[in-house]
Amino acid sequence: MYVKRMLKVILFFILVSVTGSCTKREKASHLVIWHWMVDRQAAFQTLAEKYESETGVKVDFKLFFPPDIYSQKVIAAARAGNLPDMFGVLGEKRMLASFVKAGHILDLTPFMKEDGNIWMSKFYPQTLKIVSFPPDNTYEVSPGIYGVPIDTTVLQFLYNKNLFQEADLNPQSPPRSFDDFISYAQQVKRKLGIDGFICGWAESWLLNALATEWAINLMGEEKFLKTLKGDVPYTDKDWIEVFSLFAKLRESGILAPNITTMTNKEAEDAFAKSKAVFSFNGSWAVNVYKQLNPKLEYAFFPLPRVSSNFPIKVWGGAGSSFMINAYSPYKDKAVEFLKWLTLPEQQKFLIEATNNLPAIRGCEDSLPPVLKSLTESFSFLTHPDVWPYNEDSRVIEVMNRGLQQIVMGLKTPLEVAEDIQSTKERLLRR
Amino acid sequence: MSRSSWDRFQNFSFILPALVIFSIFYIYPFFYTFILSFQDYDFISTPKFIGFSNFREVLTDKEWWSSMYNGAFITFWALTFQNILAFMLALGVDRVIRMNKFYRVVFFMLPILSEIIIGLLMKQLLSSEPLGRDIFNRWITNLGLGFLAQDWLGTQHVRLVTALVHCWKGFGWAFVIFLAGLQNIPQQLYEAAHIDGASAWQVFRKITLPLLTPVIALVLVLTILGTMQAFAMILALTGGAGGLTEVPVMRIYNHLRFRLVGLACGEGVILGLILIVVSFGMFFISKKIREKYGVLPS
Numbered sequence: 001m002y003v004k005r006m007l008k009v010i011l012f013f014i015l016v017s018v019t020g021s022c023t024k025r026e027k028a029s030h031l032v033i034w035h036w037m038v039d040r041q042a043a044f045q046t047l048a049e050k051y052e053s054e055t056g057v058k059v060d061f062k063l064f065f066p067p068d069i070y071s072q073k074v075i076a077a078a079r080a081g082n083l084p085d086m087f088g089v090l091g092e093k094r095m096l097a098s099f100v101k102a103g104h105i106l107d108l109t110p111f112m113k114e115d116g117n118i119w120m121s122k123f124y125p126q127t128l129k130i131v132s133f134p135p136d137n138t139y140e141v142s143p144g145i146y147g148v149p150i151d152t153t154v155l156q157f158l159y160n161k162n163l164f165q166e167a168d169l170n171p172q173s174p175p176r177s178f179d180d181f182i183s184y185a186q187q188v189k190r191k192l193g194i195d196g197f198i199c200g201w202a203e204s205w206l207l208n209a210l211a212t213e214w215a216i217n218l219m220g221e222e223k224f225l226k227t228l229k230g231d232v233p234y235t236d237k238d239w240i241e242v243f244s245l246f247a248k249l250r251e252s253g254i255l256a257p258n259i260t261t262m263t264n265k266e267a268e269d270a271f272a273k274s275k276a277v278f279s280f281n282g283s284w285a286v287n288v289y290k291q292l293n294p295k296l297e298y299a300f301f302p303l304p305r306v307s308s309n310f311p312i313k314v315w316g317g318a319g320s321s322f323m324i325n326a327y328s329p330y331k332d333k334a335v336e337f338l339k340w341l342t343l344p345e346q347q348k349f350l351i352e353a354t355n356n357l358p359a360i361r362g363c364e365d366s367l368p369p370v371l372k373s374l375t376e377s378f379s380f381l382t383h384p385d386v387w388p389y390n391e392d393s394r395v396i397e398v399m400n401r402g403l404q405q406i407v408m409g410l411k412t413p414l415e416v417a418e419d420i421q422s423t424k425e426r427l428l429r430r
Numbered sequence: 431m432s433r434s435s436w437d438r439f440q441n442f443s444f445i446l447p448a449l450v451i452f453s454i455f456y457i458y459p460f461f462y463t464f465i466l467s468f469q470d471y472d473f474i475s476t477p478k479f480i481g482f483s484n485f486r487e488v489l490t491d492k493e494w495w496s497s498m499y500n501g502a503f504i505t506f507w508a509l510t511f512q513n514i515l516a517f518m519l520a521l522g523v524d525r526v527i528r529m530n531k532f533y534r535v536v537f538f539m540l541p542i543l544s545e546i547i548i549g550l551l552m553k554q555l556l557s558s559e560p561l562g563r564d565i566f567n568r569w570i571t572n573l574g575l576g577f578l579a580q581d582w583l584g585t586q587h588v589r590l591v592t593a594l595v596h597c598w599k600g601f602g603w604a605f606v607i608f609l610a611g612l613q614n615i616p617q618q619l620y621e622a623a624h625i626d627g628a629s630a631w632q633v634f635r636k637i638t639l640p641l642l643t644p645v646i647a648l649v650l651v652l653t654i655l656g657t658m659q660a661f662a663m664i665l666a667l668t669g670g671a672g673g674l675t676e677v678p679v680m681r682i683y684n685h686l687r688f689r690l691v692g693l694a695c696g697e698g699v700i701l702g703l704i705l706i707v708v709s710f711g712m713f714f715i716s717k718k719i720r721e722k723y724g725v726l727p728s
Contacts, residue, residue, distance in 0.1 A: 068687065075473045078474055079473070091689065092688075092689075094472070095472065095474070095689060098473075098474035098689075099474055101475065102474050102475065198560065202668075203669075257557070257560075257561065257581060257584070258557050258558070258561045258562075258581070258583050258584065260671060260672050261553070261557070261667075261668045261669050261671055262561050263669065266561055270560035270561070273560070275559065276560060393688040393690065394690070397493075397684065397688070398493070401493070401670075401672055401673050401676075404670075404673070405672040405673065407672070408585045408671070408674075409585060410585060410674070426490075430483070
């Protein structure tokens with residue numbers, strides 16, 4: 001008797017757990033969107049309420065944080081065929097390509113090109129390129145636009161204006177060259193005893209972005225891309241010069257102590273508290289600094305040049321984007337919602353609420369001055385997601401670690417170059 | 431259904447839930463990891479069979495062996511410093527029976543704290559401005575030992591400091607196991623030894639140590655397994671420090687983040703095999719020692 005009761009209890013729990021995981025939405029007036037942007041949840045919620053009041057369609061923004069957890073959630077849902085109506089794909093472009101090739105993401109090209117490209121023409125071209133695949137792309141994805149950017153991100157140097165003034169530097173005149181950058185930072189350190197440069201270099205992608213910008217400035221984008229393709233070795237003198245810049249940063253004594261064990265959050269916190277005069281960070285930092293220290297006087301400035309032979313390029317363009325689940329029964333409603341979300345009114349609201357750069361044109365007047373200055377770089381943005389070739393992540397891993405090792409004084413630029421090249425050759429042989 | 435079949439079914443039904451859970455969360459992932467290690471896979475695309483490529487790549491990867499060295503370095507400190515400290519404290523507490531519950535709680539507090547919390551806390555304590563608060567250096571300066579103040583997370587010390595922080599966090603486990611082992615040794619043996627006039631050293635060498643050998647072997651194996659798989663605390667404390675504190679699981683984690691799933695699984699399988707070999711080796715050595723001391727019937 002007891003055993004039968006036990007079996008019934010077990011059966012009951014199995015049924016509950018199975019049926020509980022199979023909830024199904026029946027209403028076509030309810031869209032679900034998954035995201036990772038913890039700082040924007042409140043703003044998204046407000047927009048969702050507005051959209052419901054205007055159209056009667058309820059939009060449920062579901063936040064999953066931190067981004068790693070969010071990514072795992074999206075991948076698991078894709079594998080289980082459980083993706084929401086809209087979602088974002090984080091990571092490298094090859095990840096987006098895998099989602100597209102697996103049929104999870106709707107091709108938005110027909111919607112973008114409706115009525116004479118009316119939706120498409122609203123976006124800054126660079127932001128759309130990030131979520132597009134051109135013909136004959138290396139990922140072998142059908143050409144098209146597969147996402148809707150909702151903002152733009154730019155990575156640039158920043159300086160603290162108050163510290164500039166205190167160190168007798170002109171707060172309206174940030175350094176233009178690499179040598180100026182070092183001498184300004186040394187002056188601040190000498191006069192105020194404050195670190196020259198701070199950045200979250202434990203997160204090595206920030207190192208990689210900076211190395212990329214200097215590499216393009218030094219050797220030009222063409223030669224840079226040839227390296228990715230395998231036609232130019234990393235042991236080329238230009239590359240060694242790029243790596244040597246990090247050795248010079250170390251030797252100049254301007255780097256904050258333990259910079260390679262510092263996360264970006266820690267670096268942001270220190271910069272906001274005026275513990276360093278220079279930093280290298282993304283446009284999202286505007287919102288972060290506003291929250292940490294609203295009185296912080298700072299400005300962005302372009303990459304300190306290491307060469308005048310080639311133009312500088314700024315790492316950016318890839319902000320946050322939403323994709324539409326190709327299997328969603330409410331695809332059309334999702335498209336309508338994303339069209340609405342990228343109207344100037346909503347974009348301006350997001351600028352005000354979250355201090356991010358917009359994805360569409362025509363909102364420049366709503367931008368605070370510190371963000372407006374960044375729009376000047378929109379015409380010379382670069383990002384791995386728009387390059388015709390991409391470096392293997394194992395090569396990137398070796399490069400990033402190598403840059404950390406240079407900064408820590410563990411390896412010379414030449415040793416790092418050789419490490420990277422040997423990994424590259426090993427992968428090319430495969 | 432016959433009576434005996436029904437009985438068997440009833441008996442089986444009691445272990446069925448545990449068996450199902452164990453199969454889903456342990457056995458299936460174990461075999462799936464093994465299968466994935468032969469594939470090129472990014473979680474989304476169709477997996478592609480690539481034979482032993484991932485294993486070849488891991489075995490010829492300098493950085494992998496460098497991370498194994500880092501893991502072994504931390505393990506060395508855990509096996510020696512951490513376990514000797516734990517053993518000595520357990521011996522001390524074993525004598526002070528009246529207070530042993532208090533000490534057990536105190537020494538076991540650290541292992542129950544989150545690894546991430548310990549990592550972040552120690553980062554604040556050990557790092558100088560602007561990253562941390564330089565608290566440790568201030569303490570030693572206040573104690574008149576300012577000449578010892580260092581950049582503890584700098585290039586020169588980061589590996590050793592990471593190992594010591596790991597030991598500091600982990601010694602509570604070993605302490606509790608040693609203490610349980612010591613308290614299981616029959617008191618009559620000690621009394622008989624005292625009556626026979628044995629010195630403290632002789633008691634320790636002839637009674638405590640031989641009878642504790644199985645426990646020591648267990649602690650050593652658990653230390654090796656735990657330390658070689660250490661990850662979260664090191665990630666929070668140093669983030670890898672340019673490879674100086676990168677341990678095998680950190681590489682596996684990073685490769686999973688890059689969606690190099692097959693490679694990460696290959697690394698996991700190799701690490702698992704190494705740990706299995708080491709664990710069996712330790713148990714074999716322990717058995718030999720016990721046989722030599724005559725604790726086991728040979």
